[in-house]
Amino acid sequence: MTLPAQSFGHRQSAHCESGVMSALLTHHGCSLSEPMAFGLSASLAFAYLPVIKLAGQPLISYRMPPGSIRRGLSKRIGFRMKTERFRHAAEGTRRLDALLDQGQPVGIQASAFWLPYFPPEMRFHFNAHNLLVVGRENGNYWVSDPVFETMHMCAQKDLEKARFTGGALAPQGLLYYPVVPPLSIDYPKAVREAVIRNMRIMTAAPLPVLGLHGIRYLGRNIMARERRDTPHRLRLFLAHVIRMQEEIGTGGAGFRFLYACFLQEAGELLHNDLLLDASDRMTQTGDLWREFALHASKMSKEREPMDTALLNRLLRACAEQEQSVWRRLKDL
C-alpha cells in the first residue's frame, strides 16, 4: 500500500495560503499555479493600521486578511469548500484523522510558533499559518507545509497544540477541503472579475489607511515618527515594516512579484497584451518596494544615516507606480 503522504506531490510555494489552495486544487485534478490562486482570489492589498497593535507594533499588511485567498478563490472560480472549526481539541483531532483515513488531504490553520519543524528564529505567535496535512502514521502526521522545500513529520500532540492555541486570530482547529472541486475554470471571466475587484481594493478603499492612500500614509507616518519617537523605536518600526514585506513569505516585495507573475500568466493564457504590460509595470513596482526595504534596513542597522524623507519619497514612488498599473488595468 502506498500512503497518501508518499503519493502527494509536495511543491514549495512563496506564501502559505495560496500554496495550500494551489496544491489542494491541483491534487483534485484542477491544475492551478500559486500565482493564479493568489491573483484570482483578488488578495493583493495594502493596509497600515497604527491603531491595531500586534506584539507592540502596528498592523501592516500587503495582502487581504487571512482566509480571503481561500474564500476569494472558491467564490471566483465557483467550487464548494467545506470548512470546520471545533470547540474541543480531541474532537478536531478525531475529525482530521477521519478525513485523512478517507485519503483526503486537509488544509489547516495553525500557529507558526508551535510547529516543531519551524526554525527557532522563525517561530512567532502568528496564528494564521496555513498548511496541508496529507497522511498519518503511528501517531504522527505527514504535513506538506508549502513554504518549506520538503514534507515534514509532525507529532500528534504538537499539531494539536498548534491548531488549538489561543490568542488573536485563534485557529480553533480550522480545517478545510474542497467538496466539489471545479471541473474547469472560465478564465476570461474569472481573471476580469478578479482584476477589477483587486483594483477597487487598491484604488477605491473607503479609508485613507488602505490601498494606495495607505502606502502614502505610511510614508508620511515614518516622517512623523522620526519627530515623535526615540531613534531606537524608529529603527525597530522600520525593521517591522521590512519583515511584514519580505520575511513572512510574500514571494518578494510584499506579494507584488507574485501578482505580477499572475498578470503575466493570465496575459499569456488569454493572449492579452494589456495584462502583459500591467505585469511589467507591477514588476517595476516590486523593484521599488525592494529598494525601499534595502534603504530602510540599512538605516535601521545604522549603516546609512537615517533619512525618513528619502523613505517617504520611495514609498510615494511605489504608490505612483502601482497607480499606473491599475490605471492601465481599468481598460480591461
Place this chain on the structure above:
Amino acid sequence: MKTDHVPQDNSPTYYGHTRLLYATDAEGRYRQVQSTGWEAESDATMLALDDQRRQTRCAWEDARAGNISPLKYYMLRQRMDLASLAQAVGLWQWRVRRHFRPAAFDRLDSGMLNRYSEALGIPVADLCRVPDSAALDIWLDPAQERCCP
C-alpha cells in the same frame, strides 16, 4: 527583480532552509527561484529578536532580584506580550499584570498555573522558578529540539 539578482545571502535565520521567490529571467518571463536569504531581511529579523532578548534579559534580572514574578520573564522568552498572553489564557490584561507581582503569583492555585503553563508551553515546575543563568531564546520541548538542525 531578475533571477540573477535574487539574493543568496545564506541568512542564519533560515537555518539552511530556502524560501521561494518570483523573479524574471532574461526574456522577462517569471520563474520560481529558491533564495537562501536576503541580508536586508535577516538584519531586520535580528534587530527585532535582539530587542526581544534585551527585554527578556531585563525581566530575568528583575525576576532574580525578586521584583517581578517568573511569569513575565517566561512570557517574554516565549515571544509573547501582555495582550497575547492574556488572550491565550482567557484573562483580562489587568489580571495577568497583577500576576507579574511576586506576591500575587505565589498565591496562584494549580488550576491557574496550569493555564499559564499550557499557554506558554512550559511545565508548571519550571514556571515557578527563575533559572540560574539567563536563557533568552525560546524554551523548547526537549523532544522537539531534534527537529531543528
